[in-house]
Amino acid sequence: MQILILGAAGMVGRKLTERLIGDGRVNGQPITRMILHDVVEPQTPQAPFEIAALTSDFSLAGEADKLVANRPDLIFHLAAIVSGEAEADLDKGYRINLDGTRYLFDAIRHIGDGYCPRLVFTSSIAVFGAPFPEAIGDDFFLTPLTSYGTQKAIGELLLSDYTRRGFFDGVGIRLPTICVRPGKPNKAASGFFSGIIREPLSGQEAVLPVPEDVRHAHASPRSAVGFLMHAATIDKARIGPRRNLTMPSVSVTVAEQIDALRHIAGDKVAARIRREPDPNIMQMVAGWPRRFDASRAESLGFKAEKSFDEIIRLHIDDELGGKIAN
Amino acid sequence: MQILILGAAGMVGRKLTERLIGDGRVNGQPITRMILHDVVEPQTPQAPFEIAALTSDFSLAGEADKLVANRPDLIFHLAAIVSGEAEADLDKGYRINLDGTRYLFDAIRHIGDGYCPRLVFTSSIAVFGAPFPEAIGDDFFLTPLTSYGTQKAIGELLLSDYTRRGFFDGVGIRLPTICVRPGKPNKAASGFFSGIIREPLSGQEAVLPVPEDVRHAHASPRSAVGFLMHAATIDKARIGPRRNLTMPSVSVTVAEQIDALRHIAGDKVAARIRREPDPNIMQMVAGWPRRFDASRAESLGFKAEKSFDEIIRLHIDDELGGKIAN
Numbered sequence: 001m002q003i004l005i006l007g008a009a010g011m012v013g014r015k016l017t018e019r020l021i022g023d024g025r026v027n028g029q030p031i032t033r034m035i036l037h038d039v040v041e042p043q044t045p046q047a048p049f050e051i052a053a054l055t056s057d058f059s060l061a062g063e064a065d066k067l068v069a070n071r072p073d074l075i076f077h078l079a080a081i082v083s084g085e086a087e088a089d090l091d092k093g094y095r096i097n098l099d100g101t102r103y104l105f106d107a108i109r110h111i112g113d114g115y116c117p118r119l120v121f122t123s124s125i126a127v128f129g130a131p132f133p134e135a136i137g138d139d140f141f142l143t144p145l146t147s148y149g150t151q152k153a154i155g156e157l158l159l160s161d162y163t164r165r166g167f168f169d170g171v172g173i174r175l176p177t178i179c180v181r182p183g184k185p186n187k188a189a190s191g192f193f194s195g196i197i198r199e200p201l202s203g204q205e206a207v208l209p210v211p212e213d214v215r216h217a218h219a220s221p222r223s224a225v226g227f228l229m230h231a232a233t234i235d236k237a238r239i240g241p242r243r244n245l246t247m248p249s250v251s252v253t254v255a256e257q258i259d260a261l262r263h264i265a266g267d268k269v270a271a272r273i274r275r276e277p278d279p280n281i282m283q284m285v286a287g288w289p290r291r292f293d294a295s296r297a298e299s300l301g302f303k304a305e306k307s308f309d310e311i312i313r314l315h316i317d318d319e320l321g322g323k324i325a326n
Numbered sequence: 327m328q329i330l331i332l333g334a335a336g337m338v339g340r341k342l343t344e345r346l347i348g349d350g351r352v353n354g355q356p357i358t359r360m361i362l363h364d365v366v367e368p369q370t371p372q373a374p375f376e377i378a379a380l381t382s383d384f385s386l387a388g389e390a391d392k393l394v395a396n397r398p399d400l401i402f403h404l405a406a407i408v409s410g411e412a413e414a415d416l417d418k419g420y421r422i423n424l425d426g427t428r429y430l431f432d433a434i435r436h437i438g439d440g441y442c443p444r445l446v447f448t449s450s451i452a453v454f455g456a457p458f459p460e461a462i463g464d465d466f467f468l469t470p471l472t473s474y475g476t477q478k479a480i481g482e483l484l485l486s487d488y489t490r491r492g493f494f495d496g497v498g499i500r501l502p503t504i505c506v507r508p509g510k511p512n513k514a515a516s517g518f519f520s521g522i523i524r525e526p527l528s529g530q531e532a533v534l535p536v537p538e539d540v541r542h543a544h545a546s547p548r549s550a551v552g553f554l555m556h557a558a559t560i561d562k563a564r565i566g567p568r569r570n571l572t573m574p575s576v577s578v579t580v581a582e583q584i585d586a587l588r589h590i591a592g593d594k595v596a597a598r599i600r601r602e603p604d605p606n607i608m609q610m611v612a613g614w615p616r617r618f619d620a621s622r623a624e625s626l627g628f629k630a631e632k633s634f635d636e637i638i639r640l641h642i643d644d645e646l647g648g649k650i651a652n
Contacts, residue, residue: 147491150484157470160470
């Protein structure tokens with residue numbers, strides 16, 4: 001089995017790569033080759049099979065065709081300009097998130113000849129925009145309030161149409177905010193949800209730009225990789241024609257996040273959060289979802305954490321070697 | 327006030343043009359100039375103001391810029407490849423319905439300098455796909471089952487995002503099936519809904535390709551023009567951020583359509599319908615909506631007919647000079 005990952009240099013891409021190397025197989029089939037693609041060169045870890053790293057801008061005509069020329073059996077499309085940047089640079093966001101996605105989908109289509117890979121696309125809960133019900137169900141409409149959310153919603157529509165036409169076998173998964181995100185902050189406007197946990201646990205100050213009553217939906221990086229693997233392997237007959245799924249998540253307020261941090265790491269760590277309201281971020285976040293009823297994904301076997309405590313403990317185990325900076 | 331109509335040579339475009347010439351003003355402002363655009367040359371009727379007819383393919387780079395260069399105050403974007411053709415020719419459908427729409431929206435954006443016209447976009451109930459509830463409400467999700475519906479749904483998303491960013495003041499209206507459509511059949515898969523009324527009333531045989539229990543949602547051409555005019559003039563503060571609206575319609579089965587025809591025109595006319603099931607059309611229609619709860623549009627003052635009898639009588643009055651072919 002050949003696997004292609006677009007956006008392989010990103011946090012989720014790297015963790016997915018590790019997981020695939022560790023597993024060595026997908027759905028019982030041994031992995032024979034992996035292609036890691038990104039706009040910056042992805043690291044190529046050691047593996048018992050061939051790993052090729054490719055660097056290019058897949059939103060340029062012809063680049064996507066090169067990526068699929070060897071007919072990968074499984075494609076993870078994780079590449080995207082994140083929300084904050086897509087809002088700040090309209091042309092870049094549409095070019096990568098819409099045109100790039102379309103070039104990829106068309107590159108697969110143009111191979112023809114019965115080629116029909118499983119394609120897993122990471123969409124986002126940013127496809128939803130306020131006002132919405134207290135819990136957003138599986139048939140609630142998409143009213144994105146950011147250009148990023150708009151571009152992801154368009155990607156979902158294209159994925160459905162191309163799957164319906166038989167060009168590939170697509171599964172779109174709407175990731176909740178991934179928390180706790182390891183490493184440095186990225187340009188996502190949602191970055192503070194991780195920052196207020198990650199920085200204090202490492203002995204650093206974090207900025208909280210929104211009020212503590214802001215409620216939001218989270219899943220750990222480990223869950224994100226789990227969602228991707230499940231989307232890669234689930235029987236397509238079980239999914240049916242509606243190929244885009246809201247993933248399960250833990251819904252908590254910022255106050256509950258901070259309570260969990262205090263509970264696990266103590267007052268001194270929790271005191272490293274500095275309140276500094278940012279009207280721009282507050283306005284964006286006000287339009288974001290707070291809670292989901294992800295019944296369809298749950299019935300299909302997608303699993304997230306059950307509490308924010310669990311999310312913090314996973315971060316301490318997976319990223320900090322079990323140690324908290326006191 | 328300057329007005330631009332894209333898709334002006336189509337049936338709705340021609341009727342809208344007539345209505346605008348008859349009214350002479352929009353929202354109390356006198357019309358000073360109209361630009362009628364289509365891929366085939368639109369007719370230029372007599373009018374007490376300047377009318378320019380332009381012919382081009384607006385999905386070619388640069389063409390849309392020419393259309394908006396004179397900063398029309400009001401733009402009607404009616405241009406589209408219809409459902410049957412967009413399904414048969416994937417590239418053409420995406421090129422016109424997606425790329426063309428995007429070129430138009432970007433052309434408006436690139437003018438900048440405070441230019442922010444009202445833009446009325448005709449979307450379609452094809453943005454919805456089965457299974458759905460008995461009546462589709464205003465917050466039901468978009469799951470198109472055709473490429474045409476996919477392209478219209480993408481147009482809606484782009485319209486919302488560009489409106490939110492202040493590039494134009496967009497209103498998307500989801501037209502139900504327009505019935506009775508005058509003139510020759512077009513390539514829309516929904517064409518038979520009009521054909522089974524129009525042809526018998528003109529003394530000709532019509533083909534019915536689906537069973538009589540098929541239920542669907544209709545509005546007259548006169549209502550379609552009414553929707554467009556209302557969308558052009560409604561106060562934007564009343565619409566709010568959700569700029570795409572399902573229009574009101576009359577929900578009837580094909581059997582009820584035929585009953586209304588028989589009731590108005592007699593058995594002999596109704597006998598001109600020949601049953602000839604077409605599996606392709608049956609499959610497409612099976613995924614189409616049957617009934618809407620268009621509460622939002624109704625509360626905003628959009629109005630359709632109340633019965634299918636009324637729809638037939640309007641056709642006889644507006645298109646047949648009050649006469650039925652016995």
